[in-house]
Amino acid sequence: MRxxxxxxxxxxxxxxxxxxxxxxxLVSVGRHPVTGRARRADQDARGVELALALSEARVTLLxxxxxxxxxxxxxxxxxxxxxxxxxxxxxxxxxxVVPALADTLSDAQPQLVIAGERAxxxxxxxxxxxxxxxxxxxxxxxxxxxxxxxxxxVATLLQALPRGQRRRLQVRLPAIxxxxxxxxxxxxxxxxxxxxxxxxxxxxxxxxDEAQAEWSVAPARKRPKRLKIVKAASARDRFKAAAAKAxxxxxxxxxxxxxxxxxxxxxxxxxxxGVLR
Amino acid sequence: xxxxxxxxxIFSALALAVIGAVRRVRLWRQGRPAKVALLRxxxxxxxxxxxxxxxxxxxxxxxxxxxxxxxxxxxxxAVLMILVHGLGFANPVLGGxxxxxxxxxFVGSLFVARRRRNPPARLSKxxxxxxxxxxxxxxxxxxLITLPTVGILPDGTGSVILALALSAVLVWGxxxxxxxxxxxxxxxxxxxxxxxxxxxxxxxxxxxGNRSTGLKALNLEDTKAPLGVETPSDFTWNQLLGFDACVxxxxxxxxxxxxxxxxxxxxxxxxxxxxxxxxxxxDAAYAGSPYPGKPVGEHAGSPHGPIVAREGKALVDxxxxxxxxxxxxxxxxxxxxxxxxxxxxxxxxxxxxEHGNTPNKGAEVLDNLIATxxxxxxxxxxxxxxxxxxxxxxxxxxxxxxxxxxxxxxVFDMRNQRTLRAxxxxxxxxxxxxxxxxxxxxxxxxxxxRLGDEATFQSLAKRNIATLSxxxxxxxxxxxxxxxxxxxxxxxxxxGHYAVSHHSTYIAELYEAGRLHFAPWKGGSVTYHDPCxxxxxxxxxxxxxxxxxxLGIDVAExxxxxxxxxxxGGGGGxxxxxxxxxxxxxxxxxxxVKETGAELVAVGCPQCTAMLEGVVDATAEVRDIxxxxxDALVERPASSGSTRAPQPAAEEVTP
Numbered sequence: 019m020r021x022x023x024x025x026x027x028x029x030x031x032x033x034x035x036x037x038x039x040x041x042x043x044l045v046s047v048g049r050h051p052v053t054g055r056a057r058r059a060d061q062d063a064r065g066v067e068l069a070l071a072l073s074e075a076r077v078t079l080l081x082x083x084x085x086x087x088x089x090x091x092x093x094x095x096x097x098x099x100x101x102x103x104x105x106x107x108x109x110x111x112x113x114x115v116v117p118a119l120a121d122t123l124s125d126a127q128p129q130l131v132i133a134g135e136r137a138x139x140x141x142x143x144x145x146x147x148x149x150x151x152x153x154x155x156x157x158x159x160x161x162x163x164x165x166x167x168x169x170x171x172v173a174t175l176l177q178a179l180p181r182g183q184r185r186r187l188q189v190r191l192p193a194i195x196x197x198x199x200x201x202x203x204x205x206x207x208x209x210x211x212x213x214x215x216x217x218x219x220x221x222x223x224x225x226x227d228e229a230q231a232e233w234s235v236a237p238a239r240k241r242p243k244r245l246k247i248v249k250a251a252s253a254r255d256r257f258k259a260a261a262a263k264a265x266x267x268x269x270x271x272x273x274x275x276x277x278x279x280x281x282x283x284x285x286x287x288x289x290x291x292g293v294l295r
Numbered sequence: 296x297x298x299x300x301x302x303x304x305i306f307s308a309l310a311l312a313v314i315g316a317v318r319r320v321r322l323w324r325q326g327r328p329a330k331v332a333l334l335r336x337x338x339x340x341x342x343x344x345x346x347x348x349x350x351x352x353x354x355x356x357x358x359x360x361x362x363x364x365x366x367x368x369x370x371x372x373a374v375l376m377i378l379v380h381g382l383g384f385a386n387p388v389l390g391g392x393x394x395x396x397x398x399x400x401f402v403g404s405l406f407v408a409r410r411r412r413n414p415p416a417r418l419s420k421x422x423x424x425x426x427x428x429x430x431x432x433x434x435x436x437x438x439l440i441t442l443p444t445v446g447i448l449p450d451g452t453g454s455v456i457l458a459l460a461l462s463a464v465l466v467w468g469x470x471x472x473x474x475x476x477x478x479x480x481x482x483x484x485x486x487x488x489x490x491x492x493x494x495x496x497x498x499x500x501x502x503x504g505n506r507s508t509g510l511k512a513l514n515l516e517d518t519k520a521p522l523g524v525e526t527p528s529d530f531t532w533n534q535l536l537g538f539d540a541c542v543x544x545x546x547x548x549x550x551x552x553x554x555x556x557x558x559x560x561x562x563x564x565x566x567x568x569x570x571x572x573x574x575x576x577x578d579a580a581y582a583g584s585p586y587p588g589k590p591v592g593e594h595a596g597s598p599h600g601p602i603v604a605r606e607g608k609a610l611v612d613x614x615x616x617x618x619x620x621x622x623x624x625x626x627x628x629x630x631x632x633x634x635x636x637x638x639x640x641x642x643x644x645x646x647x648x649e650h651g652n653t654p655n656k657g658a659e660v661l662d663n664l665i666a667t668x669x670x671x672x673x674x675x676x677x678x679x680x681x682x683x684x685x686x687x688x689x690x691x692x693x694x695x696x697x698x699x700x701x702x703x704x705x706v707f708d709m710r711n712q713r714t715l716r717a718x719x720x721x722x723x724x725x726x727x728x729x730x731x732x733x734x735x736x737x738x739x740x741x742x743x744x745r746l747g748d749e750a751t752f753q754s755l756a757k758r759n760i761a762t763l764s765x766x767x768x769x770x771x772x773x774x775x776x777x778x779x780x781x782x783x784x785x786x787x788x789x790x791g792h793y794a795v796s797h798h799s800t801y802i803a804e805l806y807e808a809g810r811l812h813f814a815p816w817k818g819g820s821v822t823y824h825d826p827c828x829x830x831x832x833x834x835x836x837x838x839x840x841x842x843x844x845x846l847g848i849d850v851a852e853x854x855x856x857x858x859x860x861x862x863x864g865g866g867g868g869x870x871x872x873x874x875x876x877x878x879x880x881x882x883x884x885x886x887x888v889k890e891t892g893a894e895l896v897a898v899g900c901p902q903c904t905a906m907l908e909g910v911v912d913a914t915a916e917v918r919d920i921x922x923x924x925x926d927a928l929v930e931r932p933a934s935s936g937s938t939r940a941p942q943p944a945a946e947e948v949t950p
Contacts, residue, residue: 206658208651
């Protein structure tokens with residue numbers, strides 16, 4: 019993965035990879051923020067939209083979980099975007115879905131795996147794409163805005179950064195990418211294709227999530243927010259302050275350093291921030 | 296010579312007409328099957344034609360008389376001509392009647408010709424411009440060849456050349472009247488129109504005071520049944536027949552609010568496009584007003600090809616279908632009883648349920664309806680927040696009341712909350728035993744259905760019906776005509792049968808019963824805007840006017856009021872799909888208000904209130920009838936003794 023500094027010639031060459039691109043989208047059962055009803059998860063649906071927008075891609079949908087009324091309505095929500103089938107990797111509640119998904123993916127060998135940044139219910143830790151990438155040994159790009167092209171096994175991606183900035187990246191496939199609200203909004207889910215779409219249940223080995231049993235789960239409380247004190251003098255500053263995402267003031271950019279130096283710097287930062295002790 | 300020539304001409308024209316009829320019937324039969332009582336329909340047809348159809352035609356007296364003379368003269372002349380000249384019953388009595396019939400028809404065709412001299416924009420030109428000449432050719436030539444039969448002229452008058460010339464004119468007339476009737480000329484409207492009346496999709500709409508306005512449900516249980524209409528052949532055969540009956544008079548075009556606003560819809564063109572699709576081909580031959588902003592000749596279709604393409608052009612563009620406000624003005628005006636709104640919603644159903652392509656905010660609204668049971672995406676638990684201080688009795692607590700007050704989604708709208716508070720005040724002043732569903736109420740499904748999402752409509756409707764079935768009440772009262780229409784006319788097919796009243800109807804009854812007393816009106820002049828879903832959909836034109844009269848208001852009627860009321864632009868999901876035009880529909884309506892000089896426009900619908908209040912620089916204030924009534928309320932005369940508790944709910948609560 020390296021930032022792509024030179025640009026337009028490559029973009030204009032335009033042609034997609036000749037062979038069909040195998041894309042797997044990981045979809046979860048979402049939860050409506052107001053009523054808590056099961057639905058297609060917003061970020062995952064954006065992931066499906068991203069996949070459908072790729073020309074010559076063969077898209078498969080993958081959901082790890084169990085089949086019940088709620089999950090079916092959510093899965094049909096994804097099917098309604100115009101896909102003929104969805105693969106359900108059967109996993110009971112309380113199972114760790116990472117091994118099952120990793121097995122399925124390494125069997126299916128898709129070139130690109132798309133996932134939402136974070137599930138709308140359950141743990142919602144946002145760790146799943148990272149754990150999968152670690153287990154499969156594939157590169158991961160987070161916060162994707164668009165896939166620009168795929169050529170010769172290399173994808174050119176546009177990653178979203180705060181304040182509408184974009185970074186162009188190239189990544190060798192297979193890779194996992196995750197999308198958040200920066201990606202294009204999902205298309206409407208239509209009743210007809212949703213009803214026709216098939217849910218192919220695929221049994222899989224179950225590994226229980228041992229750690230979860232030790233946790234205690236409580237309803238989330240609203241977290242206190244740090245007050246944003248705006249000391250702006252001009253309209254432009256006020257706009258910047260209003261539009262800003264949380265951003266560290268300090269930080270440093272390291273260039274031309276050895277991996278060891280880089281790792282040292284990261285370790286030092288993590289200790290400073292109290293993440294590692 | 297004519298004696299041998301005439302039977303040949305007449306019977307070959309008839310034979311060609313029969314062949315044409317068979318071809319035409321086969322075009323209609325491309326449509327899906329429909330349950331139609333064929334014989335009963337045919338038996339009812341003359342009455343439907345003479346009473347129901349002519350009731351609409353007679354709104355234009357000159358045209359009505361013209362049509363009676365021309366069509367009546369033609370039918371009589373055609374039958375008599377077959378007898379006299381075709382079969383040779385050449386007696387003076389029949390001949391005399393034939394002379395009279397053709398003379399009557401000739402007089403009628405003169406009036407047709409006069410109307411065609413400077414035709415209004417709504418009339419189609421093209422082949423329709425030759426129709427008066429064809430009518431004259433037929434009536435005049437029949438008249439002349441009949442003169443010898445009755446002995447006014449001796450046999451063999453004139454030369455062979457004259458006879459041949461006369462025959463040529465007759466051939467023209469026969470060609471238009473018989474051949475053209477079934478092969479697609481202007482006279483097609485007579486053949487298709489008669490059968491359309493017989494096999495109409497809504498036979499229940501015929502007869503004095505009857506109406507049939509509820510959309511028909513899709514069968515969602517059957518997974519093979521198509522979801523709406525994709526191709527012309529997906530319409531039922533009697534819908535296709537109905538399209539073919541169109542006489543292109545353009546009355547629909549003249550009343551369509553979307554057409555007037557410059558949005559890309561013209562109901563007449565839409566029906567003609569369906570005919571083009573049914574027969575296959577392009578719309579280039581269409582000779583009327585186009586869809587605003589869309590030149591004729593760029594669209595084409597076929598019976599089994601898509602009506603709306605996913606990309607590019609097909610028969611009709613999607614925005615044409617989404618421009619409709621479902622106000623039914625076109626259906627109300629159509630002398631051929633064509634059901635435009637049914638067809639539009641059928642096609643919208645396919646776009647939403649199969650393409651997943653509801654424009655602009657459509658998808659968001661439908662998602663909200665699915666997730667939160669209201670179009671705005673509000674917390675369904677916050678439905679009663681507006682009435683936190685009103686202590687409204689809940690159905691869940693009472694179980695049985697006289698009146699179930701259906702609040703509608705206006706509960707989330709601060710403007711409509713004022714109307715609702717006023718209505719509650721009125722009901723309490725009259726001592727009505729009422730209750731509300733509170734958080735158990737859901738959107739009625741009106742918007743979802745009109746946006747084509749039949750699945751969400753049926754889901755909402757079934758859950759509402761299940762909720763309502765737990766409670767006992769005499770009737771439902773609502774201040775939302777859309778809920779009124781859906782609850783009263785569309786839930787029946789899904790198993791929910793209720794007596795539903797609009798609040799104006801109920802207030803009028805309360806006043807009649809002496810349960811409400813009003814202070815005399817002190818404001819300025821007032822006009823009244825008929826909501827489409829109250830008036831044209833449910834025939835309630837009187838009650839709101841009676842209430843205003845009871846308030847002491849003398850309504851200054853707008854030119855377009857009653858069944859001709861112009862839509863506010865808020866129906867059919869039109870504000871959600873928001874197809875651009877040259878001007879806004881509510882602006883045009885507020886101009887209508889301005890013309891009356893009224894300072895206040897009374898309305899009876901939350902949609903109308905929102906649309907009309909959204910007009911900038913309006914000359915009139917917009918108030919709901921409930922608000923006007925609530926403002927005018929006075930204590931009942933002391934003698935009648937007010938013993939009724941204002942809030943019966945408090946005592947009747949059961950654990």
